[in-house]
Amino acid sequence: MGEYRGTDILEAMTDAVKYNKFLLSLVFAQARTSEQILDIGAGIGTFAKPLTEAGYRVHCVEPDKRHAARIANGGLPVSTTLEEIEDCSCDYILDCCDLPCEGPHAILGPLRKC
Numbered sequence: 001m002g003e004y005r006g007t008d009i010l011e012a013m014t015d016a017v018k019y020n021k022f023l024l025s026l027v028f029a030q031a032r033t034s035e036q037i038l039d040i041g042a043g044i045g046t047f048a049k050p051l052t053e054a055g056y057r058v059h060c061v062e063p064d065k066r067h068a069a070r071i072a073n074g075g076l077p078v079s080t081t082l083e084e085i086e087d088c089s090c091d092y093i094l095d096c097c098d099l100p101c102e103g104p105h106a107i108l109g110p111l112r113k114c
Contacts, residue, residue, distance in 0.1 A: 037058045037093070
């Protein structure tokens, strides 16, 4: 996979306070802090970091090696492929659209590979 060229967009989205707060509220409404969340396409950790700070167990999957290194340097667990994730090891997946395509949304659902 080539380098992701939208880092500037990911960084700009960290300033979208109301949008990010809304997406996080969807997680808070559904998942308990005792559950494991897999953040797919974690970018620069915009959602993983506040979820971890709120007590959630979050594992990031970020294919861009520069972003994965940035996440790891922030102290969060990160993998660059789904193959690195143990089957059935997470309770929820989080896949947040960086830009609202059809309005803001977050998808939370059970992760079941088995």
